Amino acid sequence: MARRKFATLKSFLNYIGVExxxxxxxxxxxxxxxxxxxxxxGATEKxxxxxxxxxxxxxxx
Amino acid sequence: MEKxxxxxxxxxxxxxxMAGDMMVWAPVKKEDNVLFETIGKDGEPFFAYLNxxxxxxxxxxxxxxxxxxxxxxxxxMAFSSEANKANQSVLFGVRPCDAHSFALLDKLxxxxxxxxxxxxxxxxxxxxxxxxxxxPPYASCFCTSVDGEPVGSEGAxxxxxxxxxxxxxxxxxxxxxxxxxxxxDAKADAAADAKKAEIAAKAKxxxxxxxxxxxxxPILDVNFDNPFWNTxxxxxxxxxxxxxxxxTCHCFDISDEVKGADGIRLRSWDSCMxxxxxxxxxxxxxxxxxxxxxxxxxxxxFKYYVDNFNAIACVGCGRCVMSCPVNIDIRKVVEDISxx
Amino acid sequence: MHDLITAHxxxxxxxxxxxxxxxxxxxVARGCxxxxxxxxxxxxxxERDEVCIIGVPCDGYVDGKGLKVKIGGxxxxxxxxxxGQIKMKTSDGDKTVALKDVLADSCLTCRFxxxxxxxxxxxxxxxxxxxxxxxNDVKEFEAKTMEERWxxxxxxxxxxxxxxxxxxxxxxCYCPTCFVEQSQPQWVGIGEDKSDTQVFQFMxxxxxxxxxxxxxSCVSVCPMGVDLRKFLKKIDKDCWEMFGNRAGSGMEDxxxxxxxxxxxxxxDFIYNP
Ligand code: SF4
Ligand code: SF4
Ligand code: SF4
Ligand code: SF4
Ligand code: SF4
Numbered sequence: 001m002a003r004r005k006f007a008t009l010k011s012f013l014n015y016i017g018v019e020x021x022x023x024x025x026x027x028x029x030x031x032x033x034x035x036x037x038x039x040x041x042g043a044t045e046k047x048x049x050x051x052x053x054x055x056x057x058x059x060x061x
Numbered sequence: 062m063e064k065x066x067x068x069x070x071x072x073x074x075x076x077x078x079m080a081g082d083m084m085v086w087a088p089v090k091k092e093d094n095v096l097f098e099t100i101g102k103d104g105e106p107f108f109a110y111l112n113x114x115x116x117x118x119x120x121x122x123x124x125x126x127x128x129x130x131x132x133x134x135x136x137x138m139a140f141s142s143e144a145n146k147a148n149q150s151v152l153f154g155v156r157p158c159d160a161h162s163f164a165l166l167d168k169l170x171x172x173x174x175x176x177x178x179x180x181x182x183x184x185x186x187x188x189x190x191x192x193x194x195x196x197p198p199y200a201s202c203f204c205t206s207v208d209g210e211p212v213g214s215e216g217a218x219x220x221x222x223x224x225x226x227x228x229x230x231x232x233x234x235x236x237x238x239x240x241x242x243x244x245x246d247a248k249a250d251a252a253a254d255a256k257k258a259e260i261a262a263k264a265k266x267x268x269x270x271x272x273x274x275x276x277x278x279p280i281l282d283v284n285f286d287n288p289f290w291n292t293x294x295x296x297x298x299x300x301x302x303x304x305x306x307x308x309t310c311h312c313f314d315i316s317d318e319v320k321g322a323d324g325i326r327l328r329s330w331d332s333c334m335x336x337x338x339x340x341x342x343x344x345x346x347x348x349x350x351x352x353x354x355x356x357x358x359x360x361x362x363f364k365y366y367v368d369n370f371n372a373i374a375c376v377g378c379g380r381c382v383m384s385c386p387v388n389i390d391i392r393k394v395v396e397d398i399s400x401x
Numbered sequence: 402m403h404d405l406i407t408a409h410x411x412x413x414x415x416x417x418x419x420x421x422x423x424x425x426x427x428x429v430a431r432g433c434x435x436x437x438x439x440x441x442x443x444x445x446x447x448e449r450d451e452v453c454i455i456g457v458p459c460d461g462y463v464d465g466k467g468l469k470v471k472i473g474g475x476x477x478x479x480x481x482x483x484x485g486q487i488k489m490k491t492s493d494g495d496k497t498v499a500l501k502d503v504l505a506d507s508c509l510t511c512r513f514x515x516x517x518x519x520x521x522x523x524x525x526x527x528x529x530x531x532x533x534x535x536x537n538d539v540k541e542f543e544a545k546t547m548e549e550r551w552x553x554x555x556x557x558x559x560x561x562x563x564x565x566x567x568x569x570x571x572x573x574c575y576c577p578t579c580f581v582e583q584s585q586p587q588w589v590g591i592g593e594d595k596s597d598t599q600v601f602q603f604m605x606x607x608x609x610x611x612x613x614x615x616x617x618s619c620v621s622v623c624p625m626g627v628d629l630r631k632f633l634k635k636i637d638k639d640c641w642e643m644f645g646n647r648a649g650s651g652m653e654d655x656x657x658x659x660x661x662x663x664x665x666x667x668x669d670f671i672y673n674p
């Protein structure tokens with residue numbers, strides 16, 4: 001079940017020290033155009049506020 | 062040969078002094094493990110150790126190393142080699158078995174037909190200082206069965222032997238002699254030599270674990286299909302710990318990693334104990350089970366390496382014996398082969 | 402434990418369905434082994450009638466690495482257990498330690514040291530361990546700051562040399578091709594890059610949701626002494642607190658990620674702008 005996976009994933013990420021807020025999970029139906037826009041806007045803002053991810057990010061070279 | 066005596070308590074100071082001038086790898090205590098790591102001039106080398114947890118081969122043959130870099134440019138791909146890059150370094154305090162392993166790895170990575178530019182550069186720029194095993198550290202040590210000695214200098218540039226109050230420093234190679242300045246100026250006398258010979262004989266005697274390593278080669282030559290090979294692998298987890306711990310295992314994998322326009326080509330350790338090691342693109346695997354993989358491990362060490370380089374690819378450090386999670390013991394395997 | 406799965410697969414290979422014979426394999430199982438068996442059975446890796454479970458009560462096993470630390474890193478030449486004491490001949494003379502001081506962490510707080518399912522039982526039930534303390538470590542870790550937790554995670558992962566012993570030993574890690582080894586797409590690089598090791602470990606650990614039975618195999622085989630249990634126990638704790646599930650604790654309690662409880666599952670992880 002996706003929802004249970006997300007609940008545990010978010011919690012586990014948080015536990016190892018990666019901001020759990022970076023994992024965002026919600027439901028949007030294909031007909032909910034407005035809600036979709038809101039979710040994306042909100043998610044973008046939240047992530048922007050956290051700044052660029054620097055944990056478990058691979059650099060090459 | 063140049064020989065000097067140094068006071069026991071000056072050893073760490075010597076390593077640290079060197080660390081001010083070049084890169085120094087020394088045993089370091091990290092939580093419950095002793096590992097070879099680079100130390101700074103304020104580092105804390107730990108010389109009261111038995112042997113390091115994993116083999117110091119990563120100094121010359123790192124777990125992962127970049128072979129080359131590439132970038133996509135408007136004019137096509139641009140490549141830059143990472144070969145022949147190495148700092149002037151010292152590997153301070155390896156056990157004689159591990160020093161011996163370098164001599165064995167040289168046969169493969171630095172041979173007439175082929176020189177590995179990555180390995181050779183590091184090897185040439187590194188002085189190996191071995192610390193003799195006056196008292197063999199583990200019950201599982203069996204270096205004397207595979208052409209080694211607890212007070213041996215094969216593969217080392219300098220050998221340090223604890224002869225009581227002092228260390229006897231022997232400068233085996235000219236590379237070693239270049240570092241003599243760090244070891245004070247107390248010349249060793251004949252008495253020190255005699256003391257060392259006595260200690261060496263005693264240490265050799267103290268190695269209890271012996272295996273018929275030289276006797277198995279002709280047996281292996283004719284027993285590729287012997288049902289005996291069904292008997293070793295049953296409990297093997299295919300975990301690769303034995304390979305990763307082993308000072309002489311040297312198989313590797315090459316892979317590319319790309320991000321955007323930039324990429325690198327990597328070489329990283331691999332193990333014949335992994336099922337994936339021999340898996341072909343088609344999905345076929347010529348070594349389909351752990352049986353064939355264990356046969357390869359035994360054959361490679363005690364037959365193929367002898368065929369190719371006239372040397373056994375095992376230095377008897379016992380790391381695989383101690384680290385194998387299911388207690389598969391290479392000494393027993395060799396013992397059993399000798400009875401075939 | 403993998404052998405059971407392999408044996409089952411081999412027995413079914415290239416055989417017409419009507420000719421398939423079931424081979425019964427006997428397993429001597431302590432508590433945590435029966436939990437693994439339950440996981441395998443729930444995940445339909447073999448049928449219940451293909452295993453004959455010989456249950457043995459368990460008083461815990463010795464943490465070999467911990468024992469070595471306890472005796473100051475000396476080499477153990479010989480040893481025997483004698484009334485709650487381990488007597489050893491070591492490179493540093495004779496040593497004795499109390500068995501209870503060197504039991505594996507997972508054994509000390511084990512809740513299921515008596516087999517959960519079995520066909521034959523041997524011996525009398527073992528006395529309870531101390532399960533009340535099982536999440537103490539996790540709780541302590543949860544109380545640390547984000548950066549402290551990240552620092553610990555990265556420190557532990559730096560020890561890892563990616564030998565795969567933890568995965569190979571884990572009864573719940575039986576995927577025919579592990580995600581680490583997939584190449585199309587490649588999920589994680591094979592080298593010692595820090596982020597690759599972290600991702601490998603994170604994913605393997607996370608794949609244990611509802612599946613880690615706290616047998617301690619991964620911890621005991623790890624040559625480098627990586628503290629895997631600190632993270633696995635969190636997954637176990639979440640599963641219990643969020644879904645009331647303890648991995649492999651009963652045949653009827655199906656895997657937590659395979660279901661959903663409309664009335665009890667919390668919703669607070671869902672984002673609502
Ligand atoms: S095979 Fe085992 S004993 Fe021999 S060199 Fe390798 S790790 Fe040491
Ligand atoms: S084939 Fe196996 S035994 Fe031989 S060097 Fe490679 S990893 Fe080691
Ligand atoms: S360490 Fe032991 S179990 Fe692991 S691959 Fe080697 S022989 Fe097999
Ligand atoms: S304790 Fe380790 S080996 Fe055992 S089930 Fe959990 S993850 Fe797997
Ligand atoms: S067993 Fe330990 S060192 Fe090996 S891959 Fe697992 S965590 Fe890393």
